[in-house]
Amino acid sequence: MSLITNVMDHSLDDGYAEAAARKQSQGERGMPKTLRAKLGLAAGLVLAALVVTVGAAQARVAAPVIAKERQELIDRIDRETESADKLERSVDKLRGDVSARQRVALKTSGGSRQADLVGILSGATAVHGPGVKLVVNDAKEASTGGDGSNPRETSGFSDTGRLRDRDMQRVVNGLWASGAEAISINGQRLTALSAIRAAGDAILVDNRPLVPPYTVLAVGDGQKLSTGFQNSADGLYLHALQENYGIRTGISTESDVRLPAAPSVIVRTAQPSTEKGTS
Structure with missing residues (x-):
């Protein structure tokens, strides 16, 4: 308890209190006394204010540039997205054309019924x-x-x-x-x-x-x-x-x-082998 009481009664360290009393007795204050010191302090404050003002001005000038770059990036993303969508639509159209040609080729080579069956089993035809x-x-x-x-x-x-x-x-x-x-x-x-x-x-x-x-x-x-x-x-x-x-x-x-039909079906054909097996 005595330690706690001492801490509460002497919140300022004795060393700090002694140094403050010594400076006060010697007439040393926080503010400068001489004209030269006052001018130096004023110059420092002016310089600090100038730095803050210049920084704020630069940030204000750079803000439109950043906003412009951001908008340009958004526009570029939109253009690329539109281009990708266009290419995807083109791919789907070409896939449909390939599927139609495949169905025509199957009908030509094997008859309509067989072509329909092959198309269903292969996934080339919607069912x-x-x-x-x-x-x-x-x-x-x-x-x-x-x-x-x-x-x-x-x-x-x-x-x-x-x-x-x-x-x-x-x-x-x-x-x-x-x-x-x-x-x-x-x-x-x-x-x-x-x-x-x-x-x-x-x-x-x-x-x-x-x-x-x-x-x-x-x-x-x-x-x-x-x-x-x-x-x-x-x-x-x-x-x-x-x-x-x-x-x-x-x-x-x-x-x-x-x-639906499969988006793309690869047609593979098998040919009988002409090689004779060996016993």
Whole structure:
């Protein structure tokens, strides 16, 4: 208590108090006494004010230049975006032209019925008919973490509550195995050459990012396709994700689902080999 009382009574250190008393007894004040010292102080204050004024003036002059550069950058971004959109429209038009020529070539070489069948199976032709609609979404409270202790992570899953590319691959393969004739994900038609990959948390289909919820449409015998998928190993896999990790799913039979044509289909042909096999 005595220490606290001493600190409260002597808030100013004794050394500082002694120095202040000594300066006061010697007549030393904070303000300069001589004319020369006063002039020096005045010159310093004027210089400081001049520096502040010049800095403010320069900032005021530079502000329009910065605003102009910012606007020029915005205009450049708008022009480049418009150019990219124009190129994308041109690509889509050329893809449509290529698809039309492919269909004409198939009809010429193999007949109309065979060409239609090839177009449907290859994804080059838009299709519609009965089927199923499967909607899959991340868990409501999907996180980005994971401590690595969950068995889902060690068995090829992720324990973040997010649907992964490998999960979507199993869903699609399960629908194909259950009798689907054509499949699309968020309007992206799948073909025999389609790839489902990941970039971070995003799922890519043929290098195009998809945004959840993921709507999977499949053409086929609706009731048979729905029952077959839900009873398959891949359907049970999806059900386990729903029960254990909060993945949201819903499947329904539809009387008519419409799938667009694939944006581009590469036509490959096989030729019989002329080489004779050796025994």
